[in-house]
Amino acid sequence: MRFLLRRFGFYLTAAWASVTLAFVIPRLMPGDPATAMFARFRGRLKPQALDSLRAALGFTHAPVWKQYFQYLSHALRGDLGVSIGYYPATVGSVIAQALVWTLFLTGLAVVFSFVLGTLLGLASAWKRGGWLDGVAPPLLTLLGAFPYFWLAMAVLFLFGFQLGWFPLRHAYDDQLTPGLNLPFLISVSQHVVLPALTVVVVTVGGWMLSMRSTVINVMAEDYVLFAHAKGLPEMRIVFHYVARNALLPNLAGFGMALGFVLSGSLLTEIIFSYPGQGYLLIRAVKSLDYPLIQGLFLTTTFSVLGANLLVDAAHVWLDPRTRG
Amino acid sequence: MKALLENRKALVGLAILAVFAVIAVIGPWIVGDAGEFVAVPLAPPSLAHWFGTTGQGQDVLAQTIAGTRSTLLLGVIVGFLTVAIGAIVGTAAGYFGGWTDELLTLVINLFLLMPGLPLCVVIAAYLPSGSATIGLVLVVTGWAWSARVIRAQALSLRQSVFVSAAVVIGESPLRIVLLEILPNMTSLLVTSFIGATIYAIGAEVGLEFLGMGNIGAVTWGTNLYWASNDVALPSGSWWTFVPTGASIALVGFALAMINNALDELSNPRLGAERAFVRATGRKRLEIHAPTPVLRTVANVRR
Numbered sequence: 001m002r003f004l005l006r007r008f009g010f011y012l013t014a015a016w017a018s019v020t021l022a023f024v025i026p027r028l029m030p031g032d033p034a035t036a037m038f039a040r041f042r043g044r045l046k047p048q049a050l051d052s053l054r055a056a057l058g059f060t061h062a063p064v065w066k067q068y069f070q071y072l073s074h075a076l077r078g079d080l081g082v083s084i085g086y087y088p089a090t091v092g093s094v095i096a097q098a099l100v101w102t103l104f105l106t107g108l109a110v111v112f113s114f115v116l117g118t119l120l121g122l123a124s125a126w127k128r129g130g131w132l133d134g135v136a137p138p139l140l141t142l143l144g145a146f147p148y149f150w151l152a153m154a155v156l157f158l159f160g161f162q163l164g165w166f167p168l169r170h171a172y173d174d175q176l177t178p179g180l181n182l183p184f185l186i187s188v189s190q191h192v193v194l195p196a197l198t199v200v201v202v203t204v205g206g207w208m209l210s211m212r213s214t215v216i217n218v219m220a221e222d223y224v225l226f227a228h229a230k231g232l233p234e235m236r237i238v239f240h241y242v243a244r245n246a247l248l249p250n251l252a253g254f255g256m257a258l259g260f261v262l263s264g265s266l267l268t269e270i271i272f273s274y275p276g277q278g279y280l281l282i283r284a285v286k287s288l289d290y291p292l293i294q295g296l297f298l299t300t301t302f303s304v305l306g307a308n309l310l311v312d313a314a315h316v317w318l319d320p321r322t323r324g
Numbered sequence: 325m326k327a328l329l330e331n332r333k334a335l336v337g338l339a340i341l342a343v344f345a346v347i348a349v350i351g352p353w354i355v356g357d358a359g360e361f362v363a364v365p366l367a368p369p370s371l372a373h374w375f376g377t378t379g380q381g382q383d384v385l386a387q388t389i390a391g392t393r394s395t396l397l398l399g400v401i402v403g404f405l406t407v408a409i410g411a412i413v414g415t416a417a418g419y420f421g422g423w424t425d426e427l428l429t430l431v432i433n434l435f436l437l438m439p440g441l442p443l444c445v446v447i448a449a450y451l452p453s454g455s456a457t458i459g460l461v462l463v464v465t466g467w468a469w470s471a472r473v474i475r476a477q478a479l480s481l482r483q484s485v486f487v488s489a490a491v492v493i494g495e496s497p498l499r500i501v502l503l504e505i506l507p508n509m510t511s512l513l514v515t516s517f518i519g520a521t522i523y524a525i526g527a528e529v530g531l532e533f534l535g536m537g538n539i540g541a542v543t544w545g546t547n548l549y550w551a552s553n554d555v556a557l558p559s560g561s562w563w564t565f566v567p568t569g570a571s572i573a574l575v576g577f578a579l580a581m582i583n584n585a586l587d588e589l590s591n592p593r594l595g596a597e598r599a600f601v602r603a604t605g606r607k608r609l610e611i612h613a614p615t616p617v618l619r620t621v622a623n624v625r626r
């Protein structure tokens with residue numbers, strides 16, 4: 001419990017730091033968002049509008065610490081302001097719709113890739129020097145060298161445009177009503193295949209290689225030798241003695257890498273016009289929707305923090321030493 | 325260095341890298357102005373234009389070559405700066421320990437946890453677009469990875485006898501870090517630099533692809549930006565994005581291979597197993613066979 005509480009404290013600090021960062025960055029930069037937007041709408045806005053725009057974005061004439069506390073209290077209540085691109089919708093409501101799809105796509109792809117990579121790493125380390133151990137690492141290193149979004153483009157081009165096996169964009173067929181009916185669910189799963197596939201292909205190599213090296217270390221431990229001496233079946237040794245112990249350092253790396261993987265999958269969403277956070281992000285950048293950009297930064301960071309908390313819970317479940 | 329040249333992985337990596345380095349240096353002089361309109365837009369590869377033309381009628385080969393210099397240069401600069409900052413923060417945390425370490429580790433972990441791309445976009449959205457902005461943004465979001473590994477290494481070197489001796493003699497901390505600690509982690513610094521460069525190239529291309537760079541310049545990222553904006557996919561023009569993507573992947577792969585080879589050199593066990601299995605003609609190592617440490621296994625034949 002103490003372990004989880006300490007981690008929770010760290011995530012709270014991280015949450016506070018990211019909220020503060022979202023406040024500080026715009027104020028460190030030359031100019032302010034209101035002026036930038038004003039310049040963009042050349043002549044179509046009256047000068048008086050500039051002041052109200054500033055006020056709407058939280059750039060008041062009040063001293064900075066006052067602005068900061070006002071901003072914090074808004075953020076605590078989940079009030080992220082009003083989106084400019086999707087006016088009059090609030091940033092919160094716009095993001096909420098997109099967040100579901102990102103969590104679905106990224107969650108699915110990341111978990112699948114981690115499980116697959118871990119199993120492959122286990123297998124290749126168990127039969128070190130075998131064919132899997134010879135072929136997979138260099139091949140997956142090469143695939144991992146491609147940028148996510150490029151692989152997404154290639155996959156979309158090949159299976160979407162040329163072969164026509166999978167739908168080209170969005171998360172489901174527009175003509176269907178979202179809900180728990182069979183045609184909708186089928187459409188959703190058809191749409192998720194290609195984006196998820198790209199994320200899996202790029203990331204699986206990393207999980208495999210790190211699992212392989214920890215498994216090799218764990219296999220040299222005395223308790224594994226002892227398990228063999230007891231005559232335990234090989235499968236039991238692999239999963240209960242080796243895999244469980246080798247998984248621990250890998251799990252910690254998994255939490256660390258989540259932010260990186262999420263960044264890549266945001267780019268993948270853009271290629272497939274998948275209506276998640278990444279797609280929203282590019283729309284927000286193009287329309288200079290500053291409140292939305294900030295809101296997206298906060299929600300993606302919070303998703304990563306939440307996912308890390310889950311990873312820690314899994315850590316506690318796997319490792320009795322943390323339960324003390 | 326000699327050992328590095330005898331390693332097959334390192335040779336492959338260095339060879340690929342050398343080709344791109346040459347292209348980066350002399351490329352822009354050979355192809356001239358890559359932004360020039362030369363032929364019908366989206367023409368497939370032909371003898372006149374080996375890689376076809378883009379949606380704006382520019383030569384794809386020329387654009388790929390012209391993009392090499394700016395992309396690699398920015399990647400190397402960002403890679404160097406991230407490792408430099410990582411080394412300063414990492415050695416400070418590892419050397420001083422105590423609350424300095426606690427505080428710096430907290431900051432490192434915070435930056436590691438934050439998803440890089442949204443943070444990049446937030447910063448880049450407020451700055452004038454261009455390569456300087458992209459470089460700055462990548463350094464800000466990327467330094468924590470190298471800081472983490474360098475801190476761990478500095479922490480263990482801090483406990484070594486020669487550092488204790490230097491402390492007892494009364495050397496200044498700066499001198500100890502520069503002359504005792506950093507030279508003893510050269511291989512770590514080199515691998516972090518290569519890793520950071522791989523990250524920088526990928527992230528740079530990603531940001532430019534989003535249109536956050538200077539879209540008028542010719543870089544690998546902007547090539548892909550234009551490819552995705554000019555109906556290249558629906559019209560079946562695979563040649564507009566394949567050459568650039570393949571170049572990025574080749575550079576990344578070459579750097580990763582060099583890194584793997586460096587790992588093998590510092591940890592001979594990694595490569596020895598396959599050499600052993602091949603030399604003895606077995607299918608695989610027995611589970612309990614100790615990891616062979618010999619590199620030349622000619623005399624271990626069955």
